[in-house]
Amino acid sequence: MKYINPVIPSDYSDPDVIRVGEDFYMVASSFNYVPGVPVLHSKNLVEWELINYVVRKLPFEKFDGVRHGEGAWAPSLRYHGGKYYCLIPFPDEGIFVSEADSPYGEWSPLRALITGEGLEDPCPIWADGKCYVAFAFVKSRIGYNSRIAVFEADEKLTRAGKTYTEVFDGTDVAPCVEGPKLYRRGKYFYILAPAGGVKHGWQIALRSENIYGPYKQKIILTQGDTEVNGPHQGALIDLDDAGEKWAFMHFRDMGAYGRTVYLQPARWINGWPVPGEIKDENLAGSPVYGGDYPVDAATDYSLDPTDEFDGERLALKWQTPANPAEGWYEMKRGLKLNCVYYGGNSLSQLPQLFTQKTPYFNFSVKTKCRLHLVNDGDEVGFTVFGEEYAYICAVRRGGRNYLEIRGGKIGGEEDETLCQSQPYDDTYVTFQMSAKFERPDRLAYKFTFGGSAFTHKFYAAPGKWVGAKIGVYARGATPGGKGCGVFRFFRVVCTDNRVTKQ
Secondary structure: OEEEOOOEOOOOOOOEEEEEOOEEEEEOOOEOOEOEEEEEEEOOOOOEEEEEEEEOOOOOHHHHOOOOOOOEOOOEEEEEOOEEEEEEEEOOOEEEEEEEOOOOOOOOOOEEEEEOOOEEEEEEEEEOOEEEEEEEEOHHHHOOOOEEEEEEEOOOOOOEOOOOEEEEEOOOOOOOOOOOEEEEEOOEEEEEEEEOOOOOOEEEEEEEOOOOOOOEEEEEEOOOOOOOOOOOOEEEEEOOOOOOOEEEEEEEEOHHHOEEEEEEEEEEEOOEEEEOEOOOOOOOEEOOOEEEOOOOOOOOOOOOOOEOOOOOOOOOOOEEOOOOOOOOEEEOOOEEEEOOEOOOOOHHHOOOEEEEEOOOOOEEEEEEEEEEOOOOOOEEEEEEEOOEEEEEEEEEEOOEEEEEEEEEEOOOOOOEEEEEEEEOOOOEEEEEEEEEEEEOOEEEEEEEEOOOOEEEEEEOOOOOOOOOEEEEEEEEOOOOOOOEEEEEEEEEEEOOOOOOOO
16 A cells, blocks of 8 residues: 555644554644644554544633634653653643543643743653653743753653753754654664754754763754655654564645645664665655555544534534633534624634634535524634635624625734625525645635635635634624524535545
């Protein structure tokens, strides 16, 4: 079986992956979106399913409102002593821990391991009877970056030592080094980390017999002559208990598509892990465009964005940009979104925006909504959302419904009406959108109402540290309103011509 990169053409930033027996599990960044820190499962590192989230609600009051780019940054996932541990950094609050007996089950409430600003990308390792945690620094919060430090913690990650030790300064040789992942092989500790920045960086490996160094450095993966810019933060994965087969997964920044996930083969050469295509054993590897499945185990797993809204609970694929509140929605013969009062005009600060990741390179969306708009200002709609965004909506004014297309940007005061309003008297409205890949960082999309009579074309923009999202919403202009919209389905069709299996 063959695969083609990216194996996940969606925004799963900062992936960390582990193997437990014959199963692979991944966690990724979620920032301010809730539920947070998605947990994915695979049998072969190619086909993935979304099975859970570590965080159901961000544990700080400020996230009851929209805080773009804040929240749960790059997490790490490890299995030790029969438990799964997930370490999650919040750049303004500190490093927190959640644990579970099963990645499918209930994760424990977040507990603080270290509090304070400017700490990111923690990763633990248990060695020689101790637990060590490596992490990096956030320049915007603490004034500097490009360094990696280590501190000790107790075995169950309930408390940390009072001090940490900086073990690597990459200011001159590996600027912007971050995202350290700790490993042990033979007599060496290894730290794998990206350097050089998200869009144009590379991967390094550090090696030392002592957790506190000194560390030798080797560049192990670069863009080379490929189109795969970055290649950024990821995980080294053992594929068998003998430690003979390995793989590496990382993300690539693709603008509005987000940080898509790539799979590379990996080999150990002269005591160093080298991912990708290796043309010279003395040099770094470069990303591959595809290859053989690393594990011969076919599944039917997929990250299907379509939702018929026929369950009793909201599907895992949906996230909101703020902690959920009572009364936003019900699962009632569809997804019933209530026109909850929101005191602003800009969609960028709307907490009850139900979104999911951009799913494919080329795709179309159709979603049908039953309108029950009661008060003037009641509104339901569909959006492609990023730092710049647009949306199509049905809104009630003067006792009558109208269709509109609007646009805005994060930080803008008011959204702009882009197409002249049209009266609309039907009970149901079907929102449609088609998306087209124009280049690796350019996603063109077109909204349509009722065929071609009411159409507008835009270019998608990424959000704050995330890709563009697609989603639906309802809102009201007055408190206590009874208006709503009931979405009957949300159907997404992949229109890629790519062959994902051979």
